[in-house]
Amino acid sequence: MTSKVISIVLGGGQGSRLAPLTLTRSKPAVPIAGKYRLVDIPISNCLHSGIDRIFVLTQFNSASLNKHIKNTYHFSTFSTAFVDILAAEQTPTSAGWFQGTADAVRQSLHHLAVHEFDYVLILSGDQLYQMDFEAMIQQHIDKGAEISIATIPVDAADVPGFGILKTDENSMITSFVEKPKTDFENWASDVSDEMKEQGRIYLASMGIYIFNRKLLYELLEGNDHPDFGKEIIPQSIAGHKVVSYQYEGYWTDIGTIKSFFEANLGLTDDIPKFNLFDKNHIYTRARMLPPTKISATMLEKSIVADGCIINAKHIKHSLIGIRTRIGFDTEIESCYVMGSDNYQTLEDIAEAKKSNSPIMGIGDRCCIKNAIIDKNTYIGDDVTINCAGVLPDGDFETYTVVDGIVIIKKRAVIASGTVI
Numbered sequence: 001m002t003s004k005v006i007s008i009v010l011g012g013g014q015g016s017r018l019a020p021l022t023l024t025r026s027k028p029a030v031p032i033a034g035k036y037r038l039v040d041i042p043i044s045n046c047l048h049s050g051i052d053r054i055f056v057l058t059q060f061n062s063a064s065l066n067k068h069i070k071n072t073y074h075f076s077t078f079s080t081a082f083v084d085i086l087a088a089e090q091t092p093t094s095a096g097w098f099q100g101t102a103d104a105v106r107q108s109l110h111h112l113a114v115h116e117f118d119y120v121l122i123l124s125g126d127q128l129y130q131m132d133f134e135a136m137i138q139q140h141i142d143k144g145a146e147i148s149i150a151t152i153p154v155d156a157a158d159v160p161g162f163g164i165l166k167t168d169e170n171s172m173i174t175s176f177v178e179k180p181k182t183d184f185e186n187w188a189s190d191v192s193d194e195m196k197e198q199g200r201i202y203l204a205s206m207g208i209y210i211f212n213r214k215l216l217y218e219l220l221e222g223n224d225h226p227d228f229g230k231e232i233i234p235q236s237i238a239g240h241k242v243v244s245y246q247y248e249g250y251w252t253d254i255g256t257i258k259s260f261f262e263a264n265l266g267l268t269d270d271i272p273k274f275n276l277f278d279k280n281h282i283y284t285r286a287r288m289l290p291p292t293k294i295s296a297t298m299l300e301k302s303i304v305a306d307g308c309i310i311n312a313k314h315i316k317h318s319l320i321g322i323r324t325r326i327g328f329d330t331e332i333e334s335c336y337v338m339g340s341d342n343y344q345t346l347e348d349i350a351e352a353k354k355s356n357s358p359i360m361g362i363g364d365r366c367c368i369k370n371a372i373i374d375k376n377t378y379i380g381d382d383v384t385i386n387c388a389g390v391l392p393d394g395d396f397e398t399y400t401v402v403d404g405i406v407i408i409k410k411r412a413v414i415a416s417g418t419v420i
Contacts (some may be wrong), residue, residue, distance in 0.1 A: 035306065038128075041282065048132075058086070062087060121210050140210045155200050189202065289307035297311065297314070302317065306322050318337065324340065325361030328364045331368070336372045336373070340360055340361065
């Protein structure tokens with residue numbers, strides 16, 4: 001069954017709401033959980049579901065994403081499996097950038113045409129979830145659907161942030177409204193008893209679609225509408241069999257700094273909603289890193305990735321990424337430290353100390369709370385970040401503050417004694 005499916009992962013737009021994390025990289029390339037990239041999530045879900053022909057559509061700040069894909073997903077020479085990048089390109093029939101989700105797929109149809117497939121699975125590259133796509137595809141076939149949309153029950157408070165779908169008793173989608181602000185009480189759908197008890201009675205689109213091949217070509221080649229959620233899907237409901245695949249597991253759209261921060265720190269819970277330790281693990285780039293070395297550090301509800309050298313006093317409710325170096329007597333609480341892409345040599349460290357410059361990582365006697373430390377940053381000794389009350393939002397040379405969260409920018413140098 002899954003051999004009849006090709007998957008398309010949408011690389012997303014500029015990702016301005018995730019700035020400054022997206023100043024030099026696309027949303028799907030943003031590091032998550034200390035050692036992965038966001039794009040690893042949909043690709044891993046596909047591979048665990050038996051779908052191994054995957055296109056990733058990229059456009060903005062795509063260099064790091066392209067490099068990650070190239071270095072990560074390799075298959076046997078005798079296999080038909082692939083994870084290929086399709087970058088926005090000028091052609092005789094299209095001279096512009098992708099104008100939306102549907103337009104991105106439309107401009108890529110000629111690349112799909114050389115393959116044999118019956119169904120197209122369209123995914124977002126910036127969501128955190130674990131889903132068995134095989135079950136969704138089987139329901140699509142069993143119900144004779146032309147389009148299937150993955151939906152998740154949400155409560156009234158979340159409705160204004162989603163496209164809301166109304167279904168009948170057979171899971172057929174009968175109507176759609178985009179991000180309703182008021183008068184949505186009549187949009188409740190049939191959900192499980194567990195969801196009813198939680199007040200989650202409205203079905204939100206997850207931005208995950210299955211299209212029959214023939215219909216996808218008809219819909220995209222027959223008009224120039226740029227988006228699936230705003231135009232293609234609503235216009236298809238009346239004339240085609242559109243079915244809801246209801247999903248009740250953990251799912252979050254990594255669309256803002258706050259949602260990104262909460263999703264990462266949530267991984268440190270005793271029983272996290274997103275299970276990194278599941279048998280359906282996340283695939284990512286294989287790095288031959290040494291084990292982490294920790295000296296006299298109190299660790300509390302934290303995750304530490306490979307290759308770190310940690311001499312901190314206390315790390316609490318935090319996620320420490322690959323190759324992170326943390327100095328003596330430093331305290332870190334509720335932080336995501338992304339780590340580094342390389343190690344400094346002993347000679348570089350000695351030279352930095354000689355010139356009284358910070359070394360890569362976090363220095364001695366620092367206090368850092370409620371912060372995201374992007375990759376390859378240099379934080380000196382005796383630095384205090386977000387330890388004296390909630391800071392107002394703002395964008396500065398080396399850091400940004402969003403919703404009380406301080407984001408230290410990639411490659412920023414924070415001098416010793418700095419207070420933020």
